Amino acid sequence: MQNEVFCVISFDSTHQAIAAEMAVTGLSGARLIPLPPEISEGCGMALRVNREDAEKAVDLLKTSGTAYQDVYTLTVHGADRTAVKMSGK
DSSP states (O other): OOOEEEEEOOSSHHHHHHHHHTTTTTTTTOOEOOOTTTOOOOSSSEHHHHGHHHHHHHHHHHHHHHHOEEEEEEEETTTTTEEEEEEOO
């Protein structure tokens, strides 16, 4: 069984999450998802991006002035899921 690894960016509000989705429009695969249960902080919405696009996504958020809470790497292996905090605001 292969691991699926991606990044999740959390937000303080749904408004910030929607603004973030608009800010990263050009990134392939970027989309809003429910906040994974492994991440307990946030508004309930998160931005999922490919792992290789995480730095670019954060740069786009900063450039657009869109606030975010934290950035996590989420690894899914079957039913096992692990979130590791990469950085914060």
